[in-house]
Every structure is written in C-alpha cells, then in structure tokens.
Amino acid sequence: MTIIEALTLFFLAIGIIFNTLGVIGLLRFPDLYTRMHATTKATTFGSVFTTLAVVLYSIGMFAGTSDSQFIVLGIHAAIVALALAFTNAVSSHAIARAAHRSGVKPEQAVVDRLEEAGL
Amino acid sequence: MISFLLTFILVFVLYLILTAGSGTIGVWSSSEIIAGFILALAAAAITKNFLCRANNYRMANPARFLLIPVYVIGPFFIEVIKANLDVAYRVLTMNIRPGIIRISSGLKSDLGIFMLANSITLTPGTITVDIDEKTHDLYIHNINVGEGDELRPVIEDRELFALANLPAWIRRIAE
Numbered sequence: 001m002t003i004i005e006a007l008t009l010f011f012l013a014i015g016i017i018f019n020t021l022g023v024i025g026l027l028r029f030p031d032l033y034t035r036m037h038a039t040t041k042a043t044t045f046g047s048v049f050t051t052l053a054v055v056l057y058s059i060g061m062f063a064g065t066s067d068s069q070f071i072v073l074g075i076h077a078a079i080v081a082l083a084l085a086f087t088n089a090v091s092s093h094a095i096a097r098a099a100h101r102s103g104v105k106p107e108q109a110v111v112d113r114l115e116e117a118g119l
Numbered sequence: 120m121i122s123f124l125l126t127f128i129l130v131f132v133l134y135l136i137l138t139a140g141s142g143t144i145g146v147w148s149s150s151e152i153i154a155g156f157i158l159a160l161a162a163a164a165i166t167k168n169f170l171c172r173a174n175n176y177r178m179a180n181p182a183r184f185l186l187i188p189v190y191v192i193g194p195f196f197i198e199v200i201k202a203n204l205d206v207a208y209r210v211l212t213m214n215i216r217p218g219i220i221r222i223s224s225g226l227k228s229d230l231g232i233f234m235l236a237n238s239i240t241l242t243p244g245t246i247t248v249d250i251d252e253k254t255h256d257l258y259i260h261n262i263n264v265g266e267g268d269e270l271r272p273v274i275e276d277r278e279l280f281a282l283a284n285l286p287a288w289i290r291r292i293a294e
Contacts, residue, residue: 018203025210033246033260034217038210041243045203068140075139089237096248096260100219106260111218111269114249114258 004060011053018046031107032099040092044084051081122171125179127163129170131155178230178293186292194283198242201282206243209262218264219248222257224276224286231293232257235276238285245279 025038058074061067100114134155135147142148178184209215222239226232232255236247244262251258256273268274276286 018207021207021210025206028210028213029215031217033248034215034262036246037206037244037262041203041206041241044241045199045243068146071140071146075136079137085241086237089240093236093240093247096246100248106217106219108215109218110216110264111220113221113272114219117221117251117258 002060004056004063008053008056008060011049011056015046015048015050015053018049019043022046032104033096033106036092036096040088044088047084048081051077051084055081121176121179122167123163125176126167126170127159130162131159134159183292186288190285190288190292194285194288195238195241197282198238198280198285202243202245206262209244214263216263217260218269219258219260220264220268221273222259222276222279223273224255224257226255226286226290226294228293231289234289234293235286238289239279242280 022039022041022043026035029035029038054077055074058070058077062070062074105115106112135152138151138155139146141151144152224232224235226235232250236250236257239245239257239259240247246260247257248260249258250256257276259279261279265278277284280286
C-alpha cells in the first residue's frame with residue numbers, strides 16, 4: 001500500500017467519524033441552534049475530508065496512469081470542497097437569523113443579547 | 120474599465136481551471152480556450168458592477184489576496200480542527216452551556232465583516248446569528264459560553280479563538 005492510498009483511507013475514516021458524530025448530535029441536542037452546530041459543522045468537516053480523499057485518490061491514480069481524466073476529477077472535487085465551505089457558512093447564517101426573527105428562542109440559554117438588543 | 124478587466128481575468132481563470140485536461144496546448148484544447156475567452160468577455164460585461172461594487176481595488180493587490188489561501192490553510196484550519204474536536208466531545212457528553220453573545224470586531228469594510236462572520240460560522244460551536252448594521256457588532260450563538268461571559272455586555276472578537284488571532288489576520292487581509 002502506498003502512502004497516498006493510506007492517506008486516502010485515513011481521510012475517509014475521519015470524514016465518516018465526523019459525519020456519524022453530526023448525526024448523533026442531531027438526535028441528542030435540545031434545540032435548533034445547538035442541532036445546527038452538530039449537523040452543519042460536523043458534517044461539513046466530514047464532507048470536506050471525504051472530498052479531500054477523492055482529490056488524493058485522483059492524484060494517486062494520475063501518478064500511476066497519467067490519464068488526464070484524473071486531473072479533471074481532482075480539480076472538480078477540490079472546487080466542490082470550496083463550494084461546500086462557502087455555502088455552508090452562508091446558509092447556516094441565514095437559517096439561524098430567520099429562526100431567531102420568527103421567534104425560535106435558544107433553549108437552556110444562559111444569555112441572549114440579541115433578544116435584549118431587539119434587532 | 121479596471122472592474123471589467125478584473126472580472127474578465129477572474130472568470131477566464133476559473134473557466135481554465137474547470138476545463139484543465141481537455142487538450143494539448145498546455146493542458147487545454149484550442150476550442151476550450153476560445154470558448155472560455157468569449158464567455159469571459161460576455162460574463163465580465165454583464166457582471167462587472169457586481170464584483171467591484173464598492174469601486175475600491177485594494178483586493179487586487181497580490182499581497183492581500185494571496186494571503187487568503189495562507190489564512191485558510193494555516194491559522195483558520197487549526198482553529199476548525201480544534202473546535203471540531205471540542206464539539207465532538209460535547210456531542211458525546213452533552214456538557215453544553217448555550218447562549219447568544221455580542222462580539223465587537225472593530226472591522227470597518229464589508230469584506231472584513233464578511234470574512235469574520237464566515238470564519239465564526241465555519242468554526243464549529245459558533246454561529247453568526249445577526250449583525251448590528253451601525254456598530255458592525257456580531258451576535259454569535261455559542262454552544263459553550265465561558266464562565267462569567269454571560270454578564271459582560273460586549274466581548275472582544277479575539278477571545279472566541281483560543282489558538283490563533285484570526286481577527287488580526289482578517290484585518291491584515293481586508294482592511
């Protein structure tokens with residue numbers, strides 16, 4: 001087994017572990033905001049690492065076969081990782097803001113400065 | 120004119136990245152280069168006022184935009200790994216102390232606020248919920264508010280990040 005193959009498996013394992021933790025958090029946390037911490041973040045970290053595993057796999061295959069389709073696969077997977085990171089940040093911000101504006105209060109919260117500011 | 124050129128270069132480079140591996144001129148085929156050139160001209164003509172809306176070209180300076188990948192791979196990634204392990208621990212133990220706190224950033228530009236808000240949201244355990252448009256303060260939902268932090272009305276931005284001073288990096292890139 002080459003180093004690149006071993007790293008690919010390692011990244012896949014990290015990705016799957018964090019995706020599993022995201023699902024467990026979704027089931028256990030008490031309200032919308034804490035669930036969003038578990039799902040959007042843990043799953044993004046997991047998805048980014050599974051995508052990085054694809055990039056590494058294509059680099060390894062390109063080094064072995066020098067077939068240009070693996071460059072295409074690797075570059076597109078890298079762009080997927082970037083797009084995941086950007087859309088995750090913007091969409092989770094939009095969901096949280098919409099939830100707070102429509103009256104969903106954070107449960108078990110020790111402080112809520114946004115409620116006090118009344119924005 | 121500068122905004123048209125900048126948008127054209129950005130779109131053309133993105134097209135070339137997406138079509139790499141198609142032929143023999145470098146790694147591109149001649150038809151892809153011609154199609155990309157024409158599409159980039161059209162896209163730049165239509166969207167130049169969106170990319171350069173503020174009429175401020177300081178981000179065209181390589182010393183600024185080349186710092187962005189350094190920032191993402193270096194200090195930001197370290198923070199994300201540390202915060203991911205922290206949230207994983209809280210998922211398993213349910214040891215949470217949630218709350219919405221107010222963060223004072225001191226950043227002025229739109230891009231700086233955008234980068235700080237997205238860095239905070241992408242770091243697990245913190246979500247940007249809202250922004251005060253006048254003072255540019257951010258409201259953050261934190262999964263584990265520090266002991267005593269719920270009594271302070273405003274918290275400094277660098278206290279959110281334990282290992283690297285991300286706001287200082289953002290100030291260097293965007294302000």
